[in-house]
Amino acid sequence: MDDAIRKAEALIEARSYIRLFRDKLTVIKLGGSALEDAGALEATLQDVIFMETVGLRPILVHGGGKPIDRAMARAGLQPLKIQGRRYTDAATLDIVVKVLLYEINEGIVRAIRRLGGRAVGLHSGSLQSLFGERLRLPGPDHKPIDLGFVGRVVRVDGSLIESFCAGGVVPVIPSVALDTATDRPDGWLNVNADTAAAAIAAHLHAEKLVFLTDMPGILLDRSQPESLVPSLNATRCRELIERGVIDEGMIPKVEACLDSLRAGVRKTHMIDGRLRHSLLLEIYTDRGVGTEITLN
Numbered sequence: 001m002d003d004a005i006r007k008a009e010a011l012i013e014a015r016s017y018i019r020l021f022r023d024k025l026t027v028i029k030l031g032g033s034a035l036e037d038a039g040a041l042e043a044t045l046q047d048v049i050f051m052e053t054v055g056l057r058p059i060l061v062h063g064g065g066k067p068i069d070r071a072m073a074r075a076g077l078q079p080l081k082i083q084g085r086r087y088t089d090a091a092t093l094d095i096v097v098k099v100l101l102y103e104i105n106e107g108i109v110r111a112i113r114r115l116g117g118r119a120v121g122l123h124s125g126s127l128q129s130l131f132g133e134r135l136r137l138p139g140p141d142h143k144p145i146d147l148g149f150v151g152r153v154v155r156v157d158g159s160l161i162e163s164f165c166a167g168g169v170v171p172v173i174p175s176v177a178l179d180t181a182t183d184r185p186d187g188w189l190n191v192n193a194d195t196a197a198a199a200i201a202a203h204l205h206a207e208k209l210v211f212l213t214d215m216p217g218i219l220l221d222r223s224q225p226e227s228l229v230p231s232l233n234a235t236r237c238r239e240l241i242e243r244g245v246i247d248e249g250m251i252p253k254v255e256a257c258l259d260s261l262r263a264g265v266r267k268t269h270m271i272d273g274r275l276r277h278s279l280l281l282e283i284y285t286d287r288g289v290g291t292e293i294t295l296n
């Protein structure tokens with residue numbers, strides 16, 4: 001009976017958040033263990049199905065860095081990173097597309113359906129949702145660095161995404177974009193998944209952008225989980241980047257959060273994808289479990 005009462009109290013606590021976020025869009029970026037570990041992925045997808053069931057409109061965006069690395073190794077290809085971006089030649093692009101579209105994306109869609117939800121992969125033909133252009137990074141000599149078939153999102157088919165959300169179907173979007181400079185139906189560009197998620201959230205003016213990572217959130221000391229910072233604004237983020245507290249792969253995630261906030265997203269979150277049901281704990285409880293990032 002005590003366990004049943006605790007469950008009832010949890011539902012009562014969630015009630016105000018369910019009302020607050022009903023019909024609001026939330027973009028969720030899947031990565032790390034939240035994507036790699038079968039148990040963590042299933043718990044995350046159960047959270048997503050619950051969110052859709054109670055009226056919040058989740059949108060999943062995913063990359064697939066580790067599976068791509070493994071597929072490249074099997075093909076005898078060595079990954080090359082330039083300023084944190086994967087150099088993508090034609091052979092690498094073929095692997096990126098195969099892994100993201102026909103392994104990870106299809107696997108997530110099947111899993112959601114198996115768990116009782118509805119989902120659709122948005123990545124091809126009339127269901128293409130992301131369009132991009134080639135990305136050039138500035139080099140030390142001020143000349144642009146060629147990254148091959150690497151791109152950035154310049155257009156999002158928001159109506160397509162919103163129509164599925166309104167129908168109770170979860171859009172699942174891989175981090176590739178169709179090159180707007182070519183008419184080829186397979187003219188793909190490899191896009192950083194963090195920036196893709198931020199671009200989608202910004203275009204849709206989403207209520208929330210959530211990054212599932214392999215960290216509890218932003219830690220002042222990585223060896224001390226209790227140093228988790230529950231809330232940060234833009235000024236504090238800049239201070240922690242300058243001090244080196246926020247570094248390496250966490251910097252582009254923080255930058256993506258800040259860019260999306262400036263574009264109209266209300267709140268962004270970084271949470272631990274390894275923690276079961278971390279999505280529900282962050283969104284539907286009073287304390288939350290990760291780091292919330294806001295502009296002010």
